[in-house]
Amino acid sequence: MGRCGTPAADGSFERTPLSKLPCAELHLHIEGTLEPELIFELAARNGIDLPYADLDELRARYEFTDLQSFLDLYYANMNVLRTEADFADMTRAYLVRAAAAGVRHVEMMVDPQAHLVRGVPLETCINGVASVLAESREEFGISSGLIAAFLRDRSPEEAGQVLADLLAMDAPIIGIGLDSAEVGNPPENFVPLYERARAAGLKLVAHAGEEGPSHYIEQALDLLLVDRIDHGIRCMDDPALVERLERDQIPLTICPLSNVRLQAVDSLESHPLPLLLEQGLNVSVNSDDPAYFGGYVDDNFAVLRETFDLNPAQLAQLAGNSITGSFASAERKDELLAELEAWLLVQGTE
Numbered sequence: 205m206g207r208c209g210t211p212a213a214d215g216s217f218e219r220t221p222l223s224k225l226p227c228a229e230l231h232l233h234i235e236g237t238l239e240p241e242l243i244f245e246l247a248a249r250n251g252i253d254l255p256y257a258d259l260d261e262l263r264a265r266y267e268f269t270d271l272q273s274f275l276d277l278y279y280a281n282m283n284v285l286r287t288e289a290d291f292a293d294m295t296r297a298y299l300v301r302a303a304a305a306g307v308r309h310v311e312m313m314v315d316p317q318a319h320l321v322r323g324v325p326l327e328t329c330i331n332g333v334a335s336v337l338a339e340s341r342e343e344f345g346i347s348s349g350l351i352a353a354f355l356r357d358r359s360p361e362e363a364g365q366v367l368a369d370l371l372a373m374d375a376p377i378i379g380i381g382l383d384s385a386e387v388g389n390p391p392e393n394f395v396p397l398y399e400r401a402r403a404a405g406l407k408l409v410a411h412a413g414e415e416g417p418s419h420y421i422e423q424a425l426d427l428l429l430v431d432r433i434d435h436g437i438r439c440m441d442d443p444a445l446v447e448r449l450e451r452d453q454i455p456l457t458i459c460p461l462s463n464v465r466l467q468a469v470d471s472l473e474s475h476p477l478p479l480l481l482e483q484g485l486n487v488s489v490n491s492d493d494p495a496y497f498g499g500y501v502d503d504n505f506a507v508l509r510e511t512f513d514l515n516p517a518q519l520a521q522l523a524g525n526s527i528t529g530s531f532a533s534a535e536r537k538d539e540l541l542a543e544l545e546a547w548l549l550v551q552g553t554e
């Protein structure tokens with residue numbers, strides 16, 4: 205199928221807007237949804253002096269050269285999150301936007317250590333986020349799960365203690381993840397953490413091959429035994445690994461706008477996602493930290509569609525991968541795949 209839409213008088217091509225593509229979002233840091241307006245609102249509510257005079261001054265900082273330059277601002281802005289209500293408001297704001305984007309299931313990460321080091325108790329961040337997720341299906345039509353992500357640039361011992369505390373409080377988490385500064389902090393450092401999480405019946409994901417080398421992806425698979433890889437784009441450096449990812453249908457949660465903004469790729473045009481999709485890998489589209497990278501999941505789909513001229517069947521394949529790669533129940537997956545099939549049928553007639 206070619207482009208759908210109508211050529212404008214000046215010859216440019218105006219695409220017909222697609223009706224909401226139903227999908228799952230599998231790679232989303234809830235703290236990365238903290239929009240500048242909410243940062244100012246929470247700072248005022250909590251009596252915090254921000255180091256920015258106004259929204260424009262804050263927005264001027266959203267120019268990143270690499271992952272670390274983003275992480276510095278991401279962690280600094282979290283300082284406004286102090287109470288359960290702050291975490292709950294941030295989570296609700298994301299769900300409102302995600303529902304508008306077509307998200308029907310979300311598995312979101314939270315970074316407990318980033319709050320603990322600021323003196324915010326585990327219960328405050330977990331209960332604040334989880335209280336809103338508990339109602340997400342009823343309120344927003346979005347089923348959900350929470351993943352506790354561990355900071356790989358802090359010690360494995362600290363991560364182990366936080367996992368023990370999460371288990372002791374019976375935190376409503378479905379799995380664990382591994383994020384923050386990747387290069388120099390390989391998956392192999394966290395083998396005992398992942399063993400403990402697996403023994404507790406948790407699902408396992410890890411960022412690997414975002415900025416770090418392709419063998420970090422292999423370590424995450426072989427040593428941590430992860431169920432999916434967050435990012436994974438550096439697999440392109442190793443054809444045998446690409447073949448393995450295809451053969452074993454390992455889900456890769458890809459974040460195109462993030463990769464562009466953090467300069468993990470030279471440009472959107474050179475992003476490997478279409479090649480990986482064409483080669484049959486289980487790649488999905490996600491927003492990572494949408495408040496920082498210029499768009500939510502629908503924006504990511506829109507730029508991909510525009511840049512690579514993706515047709516509805518290809519968009520449905522990407523959305524289908526997000527559903528099959530999720531940890532949703534078999535029943536929920538069937539429900540969402542049926543919705544997607546209905547979406548695809550309608551595309552031909554719009």
Ligand SMILES: Nc1ncnc2[nH]cnc12
Nearest residue numbers: 233383384385411492493
């Ligand atoms: N893209 C990303 N990579 C690693 N850690 C993160 N934490 C939040 N966003 C991240």
Ligand SMILES: [Zn+2]
Nearest residue numbers: 233383434492
């Ligand atoms: Zn991420």
